[in-house]
Amino acid sequence: xxxxxxEQQKMMQKLFREVAENEVKxxxxxxxxxxxxxxxxxxxxxxxxxxxxPYPREYGGAGADYLSYILAVEELSKKCxxxxxxxxxHTSLGTWPIAQFxxxxxxxxxxxxxxxxxxxxAFGLTEPNAGTDAAGQQTYAVKxxxxxxxxxxxxxxxxxxxxxxxxxxxMTDKSKGTRGISAFIVEKDTPGFTIGLHEKKLGIRGSATSxxxxxxxxxPKENLLGKEGQGFKIAMMTLxxxxxxxxxxxxxxxxxxxxxxxxxxxxxxxxxxxxxKFQNTQFxxxxxxxxxxxxxxxxxxxxxxxxxxxxxxxxxAEAKLFAAETAMDVxxxxxxxxxxxxxxxxxxxxxxxxxxxxxxxxxxxSEVQRMVISGAMLK
Amino acid sequence: MAKFPDYKDIYVFVEQKNGEPAEVGxxxxxxxxxxxxxxxxxxxxxxxxxxGDNVKDKAEEVIAHGADKVxxxxxxxxxxxxxxxxxxxxxQIIKEFKPDSFLTGATVxxxxxxxxxxxxxxxxxxxxxxxxxxxxxxxxxxxxxxxxTRPTFGGNLFGTIVCxxxxxxxxxxxxxxxxxxxxxxxxxxxxxxFKPEWESTTPQVxxxxxxxxxxxxxxxxxxxxxxGVGRGAEHSIETIKECAKELGGEVCATRAVVxxxxxxxxxxxGQTGKTVRPSLYIACGISGAVQHVAGMEKxxxxxxxxxxxxxxxxxxxxxxxxxxxxxxxxxxxxxIKKAKAA
Amino acid sequence: xxxxxxxxxxxxxxxxxxDKNTGTxxxxxxxxxxxxxxxxxxxxxxxxKDKDDSxxxxxxxxGPPQAKGMLQETIARGADHAVLLTDRRLGGADTCATSxxxxxxxxxxxxxxxxxxxxxxxxxxxxxxxxxxERLNIPQVTYVDEIIELTPEYAxxxxxxxxxxxxxxxxxxxxxxxxxxxxxPRYMNCMDIVDSFNNPVxxxxxxDLVDILPQNEIGLAGSxxxxxxxxxxxxSAATETFDLPAQETAELIAKTLxxxxxxxx
Numbered sequence: 001x002x003x004x005x006x007e008q009q010k011m012m013q014k015l016f017r018e019v020a021e022n023e024v025k026x027x028x029x030x031x032x033x034x035x036x037x038x039x040x041x042x043x044x045x046x047x048x049x050x051x052x053x054p055y056p057r058e059y060g061g062a063g064a065d066y067l068s069y070i071l072a073v074e075e076l077s078k079k080c081x082x083x084x085x086x087x088x089x090h091t092s093l094g095t096w097p098i099a100q101f102x103x104x105x106x107x108x109x110x111x112x113x114x115x116x117x118x119x120x121x122a123f124g125l126t127e128p129n130a131g132t133d134a135a136g137q138q139t140y141a142v143k144x145x146x147x148x149x150x151x152x153x154x155x156x157x158x159x160x161x162x163x164x165x166x167x168x169x170x171m172t173d174k175s176k177g178t179r180g181i182s183a184f185i186v187e188k189d190t191p192g193f194t195i196g197l198h199e200k201k202l203g204i205r206g207s208a209t210s211x212x213x214x215x216x217x218x219x220p221k222e223n224l225l226g227k228e229g230q231g232f233k234i235a236m237m238t239l240x241x242x243x244x245x246x247x248x249x250x251x252x253x254x255x256x257x258x259x260x261x262x263x264x265x266x267x268x269x270x271x272x273x274x275x276x277k278f279q280n281t282q283f284x285x286x287x288x289x290x291x292x293x294x295x296x297x298x299x300x301x302x303x304x305x306x307x308x309x310x311x312x313x314x315x316x317a318e319a320k321l322f323a324a325e326t327a328m329d330v331x332x333x334x335x336x337x338x339x340x341x342x343x344x345x346x347x348x349x350x351x352x353x354x355x356x357x358x359x360x361x362x363x364x365x366s367e368v369q370r371m372v373i374s375g376a377m378l379k
Numbered sequence: 380m381a382k383f384p385d386y387k388d389i390y391v392f393v394e395q396k397n398g399e400p401a402e403v404g405x406x407x408x409x410x411x412x413x414x415x416x417x418x419x420x421x422x423x424x425x426x427x428x429x430x431g432d433n434v435k436d437k438a439e440e441v442i443a444h445g446a447d448k449v450x451x452x453x454x455x456x457x458x459x460x461x462x463x464x465x466x467x468x469x470x471q472i473i474k475e476f477k478p479d480s481f482l483t484g485a486t487v488x489x490x491x492x493x494x495x496x497x498x499x500x501x502x503x504x505x506x507x508x509x510x511x512x513x514x515x516x517x518x519x520x521x522x523x524x525x526x527x528t529r530p531t532f533g534g535n536l537f538g539t540i541v542c543x544x545x546x547x548x549x550x551x552x553x554x555x556x557x558x559x560x561x562x563x564x565x566x567x568x569x570x571x572x573f574k575p576e577w578e579s580t581t582p583q584v585x586x587x588x589x590x591x592x593x594x595x596x597x598x599x600x601x602x603x604x605x606x607g608v609g610r611g612a613e614h615s616i617e618t619i620k621e622c623a624k625e626l627g628g629e630v631c632a633t634r635a636v637v638x639x640x641x642x643x644x645x646x647x648x649g650q651t652g653k654t655v656r657p658s659l660y661i662a663c664g665i666s667g668a669v670q671h672v673a674g675m676e677k678x679x680x681x682x683x684x685x686x687x688x689x690x691x692x693x694x695x696x697x698x699x700x701x702x703x704x705x706x707x708x709x710x711x712x713x714x715i716k717k718a719k720a721a
Numbered sequence: 722x723x724x725x726x727x728x729x730x731x732x733x734x735x736x737x738x739x740d741k742n743t744g745t746x747x748x749x750x751x752x753x754x755x756x757x758x759x760x761x762x763x764x765x766x767x768x769x770k771d772k773d774d775s776x777x778x779x780x781x782x783x784g785p786p787q788a789k790g791m792l793q794e795t796i797a798r799g800a801d802h803a804v805l806l807t808d809r810r811l812g813g814a815d816t817c818a819t820s821x822x823x824x825x826x827x828x829x830x831x832x833x834x835x836x837x838x839x840x841x842x843x844x845x846x847x848x849x850x851x852x853x854x855e856r857l858n859i860p861q862v863t864y865v866d867e868i869i870e871l872t873p874e875y876a877x878x879x880x881x882x883x884x885x886x887x888x889x890x891x892x893x894x895x896x897x898x899x900x901x902x903x904x905x906p907r908y909m910n911c912m913d914i915v916d917s918f919n920n921p922v923x924x925x926x927x928x929d930l931v932d933i934l935p936q937n938e939i940g941l942a943g944s945x946x947x948x949x950x951x952x953x954x955x956x957s958a959a960t961e962t963f964d965l966p967a968q969e970t971a972e973l974i975a976k977t978l979x980x981x982x983x984x985x986x
Binding site for chain 2: 267268346347
Binding site: 487502503507591627661680688698700701703711 | 842849851
């Protein structure tokens with residue numbers, strides 16, 4: 001057993017820290033305030049080959065390991081949770097299904113530009129009546145010669161409009177329930193595919209979250225991912241991995257908040273001494289950091305299980321559940337320690353507090369994670 | 380017995396451009412005069428070295444600024460500065476005349492030329508110095524050992540460097556650290572014209588074009604002196620800019636001033652702006668909120684001016700002044716100008 | 722086209738402070754970085770490589786064994802090879818001895834163009850570049866802020882002077898010394914990080930140079946300059962507040978600045 005990062009992972013972490021500190025941080029407040037997509041940060045990630053970290057060299061990826069990718073989400077999210085989720089949705093949700101289930105032709109055509117960072121990916125499963133309960137899918141695809149005709153609407157899609165490639169789930173055989181769902185690779189400019197309403201959110205406000213509208217969209221059968229009816233399995237497996245990414249995002253937000261609090265409590269003086277000299281501050285900080293370090297162990301363990309080809313569904317659920325709740329708790333305490341200043345937009349913790357909430361909701365709510373974990377326990 | 384009986388005198392390289400000597404050469408001649416006056420028994424001279432094309436008529440000017448002797452090389456190859464020809468000429472002068480020490484301005488030119496020459500003759504060279512003394516303890520041994528002091532580690536540490544075993548003792552000295560003595564037209568001195576033997580007259584570097592320098596944006600994190608504007612100084616920004624200019628520093632601001640639209644975000648100091656650590660920070664009308672202080676508290680010296688005697692800034696300022704910035708700053712600018720003129 | 726880039730590992734001097742109570746240099750926890758002018762030189766070389774596949778970049782540093790990590794990072798940024806000159810016998814070298822050692826190593830490694838940072842932020846001498854050029858008997862251009870053109874025979878560069886800039890054409894091989902403001906250095910990238918673990922930093926010692934470099938010309942013994950003494954700058958933790966009429970306030974501030982040599986002509 002070895003809890004240390006490898007030399008290569010440490011070097012990756014150093015790169016991610018430099019990018020987060022020098023590039024991502026300065027735009028974080030603006031990205032939030034103006035609800036704008038962090039284009040500059042995505043460009044730096046592209047140049048630094050951060051958009052295909054765990055994917056093979058033969059398809060344009062960096063050929064590194066899964067934990068390195070998780071470290072990237074963590075480090076970016078310390079400074080800007082929006083940037084963290086852009087990377088996570090692209091890597092875990094949009095790209096992974098192609099890397100895992102794609103044919104050699106699909107990998108050549110789609111994985112290569114996605115892993116090299118030339119293009120950005122998104123994942124479309126959620127619908128107005130089908131969230132976690134994916135069987136309620138109303139988007140459907142009908143075979144028509146060599147094509148499928150796709151109709152329906154997806155909502156709350158991360159990277160919507162910014163992504164070039166979308167993994168879309170649709171019913172191909174309604175009579176079979178979840179076994180009638182298939183996955184398709186849909187390109188942004190396909191006729192009939194439009195981006196609908198842009199959501200206004202509490203946090204991660206720079207992340208593009210919108211509706212995807214499909215109106216008689218013609219998809220060549222070569223873009224069916226996996227086999228007909230495999231869609232549900234692809235979606236569930238993808239989300240298992242995606243959860244590790246969101247857990248890393250939550251971990252980053254929580255550590256980022258602590259990193260902001262420490263210099264503040266050292267500098268801020270009340271009743272003639274710095275806040276750091278008060279035992280309440282000291283004990284709060286100790287609790288916060290302990291929880292974050294515990295979350296980190298869970299997140300890294302889930303990432304390593306995935307890297308090593310071991311089962312990771314439950315580990316991912318535990319990591320996301322604990323990291324998300326830790327992020328919410330730690331950001332709440334961070335504001336409390338910083339008092340009125342912490343509540344203002346002059347300092348970034350109020351943004352971190354708002355950003356933290358989504359980690360308890362998307363890619364499976366905390367309740368869903370508890371279902372996954374207890375389901376495995378009571379099997 | 381002196382260690383280097385053949386080496387004598389302090390030589391100063393007089394840098395010129397288009398035939399006009401730069402001030403730094405005269406500053407160093409003035410300082411060299413002071414140095415030789417501390418060792419009267421050694422009978423050291425101050426020697427100016429002037430390289431160029433059609434510069435002979437400047438020799439008297441070099442003497443008037445304090446040189447006892449001027450060595451001139453006048454050659455069309457030396458019209459514009461060239462590392463190659465200047466280094467060739469200077470090396471030959473050093474070999475011929477054997478200076479005990481050789482000082483050059485730490486200008487772009489001086490820092491290009493001096494290391495090249497030092498390497499060729501394997502002499503010790505101290506870079507970018509700000510102070511020179513002669514070690515009086517060695518004078519009895521017939522040695523004029525230079526103690527050359529220079530800043531390192533971004534100005535945090537000073538080192539005094541000596542070259543005990545090689546001659547000449549070479550150093551480049553920062554411009555403007557020494558005063559230029561008044562011109563004395565009555566001075567007389569020896570003028571020697573030196574003809575170097577060129578190893579090659581084919582230039583290895585050609586000047587294709589000379590262009591004006593593009594103006595660069597201000598980087599407050601690199602400024603040595605900063606004058607900070609707070610809300611209490613928003614009506615005195617022009618005066619503060621003048622004050623910073625007189626001190627050779629830059630202006631920065633608190634977040635409030637930036638948000639009020641008086642200054643650019645680039646110059647904002649604090650938790651949501653930049654962190655600065657100048658030698659001097661003059662805080663004008665800055666209350667001392669923790670956001671701002673976090674970005675400047677490591678400044679070496681903090682002077683604060685604020686109307687409110689209870690302002691937080693006074694707790695971290697080395698010198699705090701209770702007063703109205705609008706009244707104090709114009710007077711301060713005048714006092715700085717007076718000090719500079721003195 | 723073989724480009725040799727000279728780099729130095731330095732403490733980040735912007736993080737170094739003088740303890741206001743003890744007057745000593747605080748170096749604990751100060752990170753080591755690639756000297757900024759050298760990093761600009763590496764970026765300039767990488768930009769040339771972006772344009773011309775035949776460019777092969779070797780990064781060379783002289784320093785303690787810890788500098789290996791920094792050199793590996795240059796590979797992770799895109800350099801082809803890295804060489805660390807490390808040997809106790811080379812320790813204590815001033816610029817004169819350092820340039821002799823680097824020149825000997827460069828003779829062994831080979832080069833068509835040498836790029837070095839103008840000066841290091843710890844020593845601030847700006848001497849190693851020109852002195853290395855002198856030892857190799859090749860031309861130099863210092864204070865370069867742009868490499869405009871590179872051919873096998875010559876380079877065209879822009880040199881920054883105090884008040885103007887020159888466009889210079891220099892015959893190759895040559896030494897160029899670069900300024901940190903000239904470009905924005907790229908980050909490492911994930912692909913080259915992975916590759917850097919299969920491309921180890923080569924270690925050179927004095928044994929590799931002994932045939933062309935006498936031992937009395939290296940290290941402390943080969944250094945004509947000696948440190949006589951060192952001291953830190955004058956800083957103070959004392960605070961004092963004055964409540965004086967405006968004119969007296971202005972006079973006292975000006976006098977203090979003058980005394981502290983903060984007013985220069």
